[in-house]
Amino acid sequence: AQSVSQHNHHVILSEAASLELGCNYSYGGTVNLFWYVQYPGQHLQLLLKYFSGDPLVKGIKGFEAEFIKSKFSFNLRKPSVQWSDTAEYFCAVNGGSQGNLIFGKGTKLSVKP
Amino acid sequence: DTGVSQDPRHKITKRGQNVTFRCDPISEHNRLYWYRQTLGQGPEFLTYFQNEAQLEKSRLLSDRFSAERPKGSFSTLEIQRTEQGDSAMYLCASSSSGRVNEQYFGPGTRLTVT
Numbered sequence: 754a755q756s757v758s759q760h761n762h763h764v765i766l767s768e769a770a771s772l773e774l775g776c777n778y779s780y781g782g783t784v785n786l787f788w789y790v791q792y793p794g795q796h797l798q799l800l801l802k803y804f805s806g807d808p809l810v811k812g813i814k815g816f817e818a819e820f821i822k823s824k825f826s827f828n829l830r831k832p833s834v835q836w837s838d839t840a841e842y843f844c845a846v847n848g849g850s851q852g853n854l855i856f857g858k859g860t861k862l863s864v865k866p
Numbered sequence: 867d868t869g870v871s872q873d874p875r876h877k878i879t880k881r882g883q884n885v886t887f888r889c890d891p892i893s894e895h896n897r898l899y900w901y902r903q904t905l906g907q908g909p910e911f912l913t914y915f916q917n918e919a920q921l922e923k924s925r926l927l928s929d930r931f932s933a934e935r936p937k938g939s940f941s942t943l944e945i946q947r948t949e950q951g952d953s954a955m956y957l958c959a960s961s962s963s964g965r966v967n968e969q970y971f972g973p974g975t976r977l978t979v980t
Contacts (some may be wrong), residue, residue: 796971796974799969799970802966802968852899852914852921854899855911856910858906
């Protein structure tokens with residue numbers, strides 16, 4: 754069965770610090786990979802996605818993620834976080850012909866001003 | 867706003883009562899999904915439709931749960947004989963049927979069973 758593991762439950766950073774959130778998945782075939790963000794009081798929003806091609810994908814608000822197939826990883830990065838990046842971040846995978854997304858448990862990011 | 871909408875946003879009910887939630891997807895999307903999210907967890911898949919056909923159901927979807935999408939547009943999710951364990955956020959998402967399956971989520975319906 755597919756699964757997604759997010760390494761950190763809660764990350765606390767100061768503004769301008771660099772961010773890397775880990776995500777590993779288990780699935781042997783072709784996958785589509787996503788990062789969603791949920792700002793306080795708002796609904797889930799798509800941050801970025803990977804489905805083929807360049808393994809380094811760029812999303813909104815300066816976020817990027819790198820797909821490393823050999824490590825089954827899709828880590829999220831941002832060089833310099835802002836207070837407004839405070840949110841919960843979810844990694845998700847969709848494999849093969851399945852319609853549904855499998856989500857990780859999420860990582861809560863708190864950015865101190 | 868042409869995003870996914872859900873109604874109601876909050877529902878408080880007593881154990882044993884039936885509840886029904888509605889989801890209106892983005893108009894050009896033919897796929898519609900239901901997920902459930904509890905505190906400290908990511909969304910968990912319940913079921914999805916392509917047009918009016920229900921294509922997949924999770925084992926989380928017990929016999930007390932039923933979902934419909936009669937005309938391939940809006941969908942309803944009904945929970946019969948609610949239990950306290952049903953308390954959660956119920957999320958709806960929609961997508962087109964392309965290969966990438968990029969899903970757009972609604973604001974959710976928060977259910978509290980007392």
